[in-house]
Amino acid sequence: MKLxxxxxxxLLVYFYGQVCSKPTVRNETIQNKHGNSTERLLKSRIxxxxxxxxxHEQCRDRVCICVDGWVTQNEKKPxxxxxxxxxxxxxxxxxxxxxxxxWFYLSRSTAKYIVAGVFKILVSCGCCCSMLAAGCGKExxxxxxxRCLRVLAGIASSIWWLTDWIRILAGSFPDGNGIALK
Numbered sequence: 001m002k003l004x005x006x007x008x009x010x011l012l013v014y015f016y017g018q019v020c021s022k023p024t025v026r027n028e029t030i031q032n033k034h035g036n037s038t039e040r041l042l043k044s045r046i047x048x049x050x051x052x053x054x055x056h057e058q059c060r061d062r063v064c065i066c067v068d069g070w071v072t073q074n075e076k077k078p079x080x081x082x083x084x085x086x087x088x089x090x091x092x093x094x095x096x097x098x099x100x101x102x103w104f105y106l107s108r109s110t111a112k113y114i115v116a117g118v119f120k121i122l123v124s125c126g127c128c129c130s131m132l133a134a135g136c137g138k139e140x141x142x143x144x145x146x147r148c149l150r151v152l153a154g155i156a157s158s159i160w161w162l163t164d165w166i167r168i169l170a171g172s173f174p175d176g177n178g179i180a181l182k
Contacts, residue, residue, distance in 0.1 A: 054078060069182045084108075086181040090168045097161050098124040102168070110176030120160060127153035 045064050047053050053064035056079040066072060066079035073081040084106055093102035100117030107113035127150055167173035174180055 054080075056080065056082075071179060073177065073179065081177075081179060083179055083182040084175045086168060086171065089173070089181060090165065093161070093164045093168060097164060098157060102164055106173070106175045106181075108176035113176045120157075123153055123157050123160065127157055 045052065046062050047059035047064045048062065050057075050059050053059050056067050056070040057064040058067055064078070069083050070079045071081050071083060072078045089102050089105055092105050098120070100120035103113050103117030103120060107117065164173070168181070171180060
């Protein structure tokens with residue numbers, strides 16, 4: 001009789017292991033805020049098919065891993081953070097970058113990215129406003145000041161714009177939460 005109970009217990013343990021996901025530890029390489037790759041251990045679930053994993057995970061080699069474009073930012077919610085697109089950020093920077101659109105796109109409600117976007121707008125507007133003001137007082141010292149301001153703001157805006165392009169295309173421009181672009 002004890003042998004029957006023991007066999008039933010073994011079967012229950014076996015089926016429990018087959019049905020329930022067991023946590024396991026795996027390595028995942030991520031990029032931090034500075035674009036450097038770091039490796040960290042993540043607890044993940046053993047799986048037998050994609051149905052055992054969450055919405056943005058796939059079952060590979062009996063372990064749930066994130067699908068392309070999704071990363072784990074919070075250990076309690078695996079694969080719940082969608083990465084921003086590198087090409088969308090680049091195109092925004094290319095066409096409306098002088099208005100800080102690329103910084104607003106990547107901000108993720110992070111104050112420093114929003115402030116940088118607003119400052120980029122101010123630098124670009126400073127270039128345009130000083131252009132108008134320089135035309136008003138052509139012969140005065142105020143006109144010379146605004147012409148100088150226009151040149152400096154134009155140079156600063158162009159350098160910032162070009163730097164953003166290079167950072168985005170090189171993959172060293174993370175989003176507001178420090179996650180690399182896909």
